[in-house]
């Protein structure tokens with residue numbers, strides 16, 4: 604059993620999770636939240652000391668996250684560059700047109716024609732030359748990215764299923780904030796994070812292999828990694844790339 608509450612140490616908010624671990628550890632998540640795991644019996648002042656002793660490290664992580672997020676947001680605009688499954692494309696945002704957003708990949712460009720302003724928006728100033736950027740543009744592109752990811756994942760899934768002799772019942776793609784994939788071992792449904800469309804293809808393949816391995820071994824124990832070594836020997840490199848660039852918040 605573990606319990607969770609929020610702790611404040613010198614102005615830093617820390618989520619304290621007690622129980623289920625043998626030693627105190629601190630983690631900075633990609634979304635900027637800080638989590639302290641501790642055995643049930645460690646006194647509060649000792650925990651505060653632990654956080655203070657690691658404060659410089661926490662601040663460094665938070666700063667790197669912030670810089671990465673800013674760089675990531677700057678890509679989402681006309682002229683920005685995206686890496687689609689390892690291939691670089693330049694974003695071209697054209698004037699708003701039809702009822703639906705259109706996305707077309709032409710040579711090295713990804714041309715986006717946003718949907719025309721909706722009736723509710725009419726009358727708002729500046730809509731004639733609406734050029735979505737940043738989060739607004741990212742949201743417009745998500746359905747297309749999902750489709751691209753699914754298209755790329757299906758042949759990988761087919762090949763791996765045939766090799767490994769397992770069968771996934773359903774492949775879903777959706778945005779997840781802290782995981783690249785998940786596998787429901789009971790229903791054999793696999794879910795992939797949409798953002799894998801913006802990572803190299805080898806990363807997608809390794810996540811597909813990872814989730815399929817769960818159909819053979821639900822836990823992350825030694826047997827699981829022996830299966831990964833057998834079916835996807837390149838998994839440590841793929842994991843390193845994904846750890847370096849966690850999903851956007």
Ligand SMILES: [Zn+2]
Nearest residue numbers: 813814817823
């Ligand atoms: Zn797993």
